[in-house]
Amino acid sequence: MSEQLKDTESTTGASDESSVDVAIIGAGPVGMALALALAAGPQRVLLLDSRARAAWSGDPRALALAHGSRQLLEHLGAWNTAAATAIESIHVSQRGGFGRTLIDAREYGIAALGYVMRYRDLAATLDASIDAHSTATQRLYSRTVLGITTDSEAAEITLAEPAAAAGNTAAPRRIRARLVVHAEGTPASDPAVRVYDYRQHAIVAEVRPVPGHQHRAWERFTPNGPLALLPLAEDYSLVFTVAPEEAARLLDLDEEAFLAALRAQFGSRLDFVASSPRASFPLALRVREQLVDPRQVWIGNAAQSLHPVSGQGFNLGLRDAWALAAALLANASGDAGDAATLDSYARARRLDRKGSIAFTDGIVRVFGNDLAPLRIARGLGLLALDVLPPLRHFVARRMIWGARAWP
Numbered sequence: 001m002s003e004q005l006k007d008t009e010s011t012t013g014a015s016d017e018s019s020v021d022v023a024i025i026g027a028g029p030v031g032m033a034l035a036l037a038l039a040a041g042p043q044r045v046l047l048l049d050s051r052a053r054a055a056w057s058g059d060p061r062a063l064a065l066a067h068g069s070r071q072l073l074e075h076l077g078a079w080n081t082a083a084a085t086a087i088e089s090i091h092v093s094q095r096g097g098f099g100r101t102l103i104d105a106r107e108y109g110i111a112a113l114g115y116v117m118r119y120r121d122l123a124a125t126l127d128a129s130i131d132a133h134s135t136a137t138q139r140l141y142s143r144t145v146l147g148i149t150t151d152s153e154a155a156e157i158t159l160a161e162p163a164a165a166a167g168n169t170a171a172p173r174r175i176r177a178r179l180v181v182h183a184e185g186t187p188a189s190d191p192a193v194r195v196y197d198y199r200q201h202a203i204v205a206e207v208r209p210v211p212g213h214q215h216r217a218w219e220r221f222t223p224n225g226p227l228a229l230l231p232l233a234e235d236y237s238l239v240f241t242v243a244p245e246e247a248a249r250l251l252d253l254d255e256e257a258f259l260a261a262l263r264a265q266f267g268s269r270l271d272f273v274a275s276s277p278r279a280s281f282p283l284a285l286r287v288r289e290q291l292v293d294p295r296q297v298w299i300g301n302a303a304q305s306l307h308p309v310s311g312q313g314f315n316l317g318l319r320d321a322w323a324l325a326a327a328l329l330a331n332a333s334g335d336a337g338d339a340a341t342l343d344s345y346a347r348a349r350r351l352d353r354k355g356s357i358a359f360t361d362g363i364v365r366v367f368g369n370d371l372a373p374l375r376i377a378r379g380l381g382l383l384a385l386d387v388l389p390p391l392r393h394f395v396a397r398r399m400i401w402g403a404r405a406w407p
């Protein structure tokens, strides 16, 4: 097909048609991981994003990365030791009820159950690794997808080009791709996506604990929703789940009043002496039932967006990217959009995806109800986790390995 793509950030006024094997829409962590994983193969890859390059530099989130995700990122040459804080143990409890459990990495013969890293540090490392290891990857930023059509040979993406100068309208650009990978994150309303609104918001911040965290994470279930503290450098990354009205109130509090609200959740176990500015995210479960269409496939949050409890979202998305790259690299047909390859990818992801969705959604629903019988059942469950090693190991393996934890 016709000419090569040339620019990354610059604008062009000319209508332009080009072709690639794989066009990845969304240069977030999952899209970038896929681009890196495909660097070993012959496919010509285009990574494109609607935002500017490094727009993630202001993202306030931190992500818990499973031990298994570290291994995948190491394979991709995108593990940043300096930006990672080890989680050596996790304390799980419920507010206003009995029962607690402690999961410790030493029981599993590993140094850490997982790691915590800021989203922006993860994205920056992946971005730099593409520059270092995947120099053939083409990149386009600040481009809006106007539409995608497919025929038997390829998908055609129409992109709005930024105007060369104020007042000028640039002609759209068309790109033909044998396969379009949707990695554009949480989908807006789309009839193909099932949505369950948790009617919860996650407040995120970095808070300074006293005494220090000693690499212990805390997961505390409250009637409003789960509250997680993840060790991050000297601080804790906080994910405080509350009803939308309560989120608005907490965002408005001054630092001291916010810390007091946080202390109220933890009693005398932990104290907090400082907080970064706070941000909030609305929480819903969004599941695309069908992962593939002719010449298109959905991965990462574009395929499933989960509640952040138990930190599964990116870990699952990374496994999507890894599995898709493996399928594409093993495909001998020379056609990246080969239907049989896409179908076998979708089949291979079924168990991990369903299991992770059910695990996460189940925790939110079981622990999000304040009825007394359920509170007692939860306490018994936590107690059982504590005294029954096989049950605790099941939960621990999910945290450490993700997909490989399923029987």
Ligand SMILES: Cc1cc2nc3c(=O)[nH]c(=O)nc-3n(C[C@H](O)[C@H](O)[C@H](O)COP(=O)(O)OP(=O)(O)OC[C@H]3O[C@@H](n4cnc5c(N)ncnc54)[C@H](O)[C@@H]3O)c2cc1C
Binding pocket: 025, 026, 027, 028, 029, 030, 031, 048, 049, 050, 051, 061, 062, 063, 064, 065, 143, 144, 145, 183, 184, 185, 186, 202, 204, 239, 281, 299, 300, 301, 302, 308, 310, 311, 312, 313, 314, 315, 316, 317
């Ligand atoms: C508060 C919170 C805490 C979390 N904690 C954890 C955790 O501890 N562990 C964990 O594993 N996961 C966690 N997650 C989930 C995790 O953030 C996501 O699963 C992960 O970011 C998904 O990566 P992604 O690349 O699929 O999507 P995103 O990170 O959303 O990236 C999507 C990219 O696509 C681009 N884009 C969007 N629309 C378009 C478009 N139309 N065209 C082109 N480009 C587009 C965006 O600019 C962005 O660069 C958390 C989420 C939240 C909200």
